[in-house]
Amino acid sequence: MAVSIDAFASKGNSIERFKLLLVTAIADLILIILTLYTLFSFVQYLLHHRKTFSFFSKKSAHDGFIRISQLPQLSSPIPYFGHLLGLQRDTTRYVNSVIASTAAQIFAINIPFKQIIVVNPSLDKQLARHVSDTGLAQILAHVGARVFGLGPNTIQVILDTDPRRFHQVEFGSPENLKALSECSGVFIWGEMNKMAPDTEVDLAHWMFGLTVSATASAVWGVKNPWRMDREFAEEFMNLTETFDSLSRPFAWLTARSAYNSRDFLMKRLREFHMQHRESRVKTVAHAINVVAHSDPNWETNPDYYNIEMVSAIGLLATASTLSVWLVRHLLAIPELLKIVVDEIQQLQVVQAETQDGLKLDLTNIRTLCPYLVASWYETLRLHMTAVPRLARHEFGLALPGAQPLAVSQGDLFLLPMCASNLNTNTWGPDAASFRPSRFITNNGDLSNSLIRKVKAFGVAGNLCPGRVFGFETAMAMVAGTLGTFEIKSADGKEFSVPGVRQGFNVGFERYDDDVKVILSKR
Numbered sequence: 001m002a003v004s005i006d007a008f009a010s011k012g013n014s015i016e017r018f019k020l021l022l023v024t025a026i027a028d029l030i031l032i033i034l035t036l037y038t039l040f041s042f043v044q045y046l047l048h049h050r051k052t053f054s055f056f057s058k059k060s061a062h063d064g065f066i067r068i069s070q071l072p073q074l075s076s077p078i079p080y081f082g083h084l085l086g087l088q089r090d091t092t093r094y095v096n097s098v099i100a101s102t103a104a105q106i107f108a109i110n111i112p113f114k115q116i117i118v119v120n121p122s123l124d125k126q127l128a129r130h131v132s133d134t135g136l137a138q139i140l141a142h143v144g145a146r147v148f149g150l151g152p153n154t155i156q157v158i159l160d161t162d163p164r165r166f167h168q169v170e171f172g173s174p175e176n177l178k179a180l181s182e183c184s185g186v187f188i189w190g191e192m193n194k195m196a197p198d199t200e201v202d203l204a205h206w207m208f209g210l211t212v213s214a215t216a217s218a219v220w221g222v223k224n225p226w227r228m229d230r231e232f233a234e235e236f237m238n239l240t241e242t243f244d245s246l247s248r249p250f251a252w253l254t255a256r257s258a259y260n261s262r263d264f265l266m267k268r269l270r271e272f273h274m275q276h277r278e279s280r281v282k283t284v285a286h287a288i289n290v291v292a293h294s295d296p297n298w299e300t301n302p303d304y305y306n307i308e309m310v311s312a313i314g315l316l317a318t319a320s321t322l323s324v325w326l327v328r329h330l331l332a333i334p335e336l337l338k339i340v341v342d343e344i345q346q347l348q349v350v351q352a353e354t355q356d357g358l359k360l361d362l363t364n365i366r367t368l369c370p371y372l373v374a375s376w377y378e379t380l381r382l383h384m385t386a387v388p389r390l391a392r393h394e395f396g397l398a399l400p401g402a403q404p405l406a407v408s409q410g411d412l413f414l415l416p417m418c419a420s421n422l423n424t425n426t427w428g429p430d431a432a433s434f435r436p437s438r439f440i441t442n443n444g445d446l447s448n449s450l451i452r453k454v455k456a457f458g459v460a461g462n463l464c465p466g467r468v469f470g471f472e473t474a475m476a477m478v479a480g481t482l483g484t485f486e487i488k489s490a491d492g493k494e495f496s497v498p499g500v501r502q503g504f505n506v507g508f509e510r511y512d513d514d515v516k517v518i519l520s521k522r
Helices: 002-051 082-089 091-100 121-128 137-148 152-160 164-172 174-194 203-219 230-247 256-275 290-294 302-331 334-344 370-383 467-484
Strands: 106-111 114-119 198-202 349-351 358-360 386-391 395-397 405-407 412-416 485-489 516-521
Touching: 082 091, 082 106, 091 114, 091 386, 091 412, 114 121, 121 412, 137 152, 137 230, 137 302, 137 386, 152 290, 152 302, 164 174, 174 203, 174 358, 174 467, 198 203, 203 230, 203 302, 203 467, 203 516, 230 256, 230 302, 256 302, 290 302, 302 334, 302 370, 302 467, 334 370, 334 467, 358 467, 370 467, 467 485
Parallel strands: 114 412
Antiparallel strands: 106 114, 198 516, 349 358, 386 412, 395 405, 485 516
């Protein structure tokens, strides 16, 4: 008996030693990875600053400007990595907590080898005077190579190009906007009418996929892989949920899911282009692709397709994700859902003017469906986060009651939409709650003055050029879904609002779960 006990104890000790060795090996591996990543990042940092010396540091004539180093520096409880971990864990709450912790209107936080200038919403007007001096696309100069595989020539083109002139033509003119909106609206209405009387679906998966296909049909043309290639659509959905992981060191190892999806999509996108070249070169997606404008041999340039994927993540995922958020909020409040459905029933189905097909007429949606539109803005208010902006060149930023700030090319700004959208001084003590009625006046109309206070699709004059098209597509999707189907929980449980997926929720939050439902036609 004693021998048996000793043998068992010896075996147990061996297992414990093995576990200890395994944990030690994993810790050593992580340390090696972090060390290599730190060295790699440091080399990039030195090379970048060797190339981009600001004229503010060279000319004594600008001694009246304050430097970034003179801004208040907000430290974190965890040295060096604290702010990075906070932003990744919960972007909205972390940004708001950092802003609330200081009275400074502009301050700096440090992440590994980069300083971020955080701008309080009170400086929105000052920064709006520098719309042409900062850009979102230029962020690709920092993450484009690692996240999207962009080459150095394309990154330089992005730094030198203001893409707004392309976007304004394609998304800004009334004729183009009408054609885009009608194309997505006809697609959505047609797909819903093809469905069986009762269909069981994963709600978010179904809504996201259909909204993506509708948007892609407008921007990439009806012959697009999101609509015609189910495997492509599934991999794209996975990439939109995981692409922020591609910024990790050694993404091929530490972000396998996103890395594999990206490689699959790039290969399939190029093949699809070759099969449908004649129609694709006439699309909006081609017209806004900077590589198509800068490289005569764009068709053999891999970065043409990389830029297509960058555009797709921005254009296709936003309206799709926000549409899901909106419907999940409404399902969780049955009395509000009934009001919205009753409004939607007033909408007419009409023949599209620029397309061959029927669609919901959204012309008077703000008048006929005030609670639906109010719910949309409440969704934006609660789920928009923050957007980064990179200084395209040197400039001086005027600060109230202080000397101007010397901004150098490559300086990174973080403009939080969530700080304004969750401000209790503006929205009241229930600012964190979903209450669309706050946008409804005593006369039952939408409050345009309050709607203008919602910071969505950009701040400080840098607004998403596709925001109107996104609104039209989201309304077609949400109104079509709620007007066509009664949504029942497949397991009979009450609906609830999903939590927020962890990660870098840049621009908007992502939901962290899905729910199986039965769509029954009314």
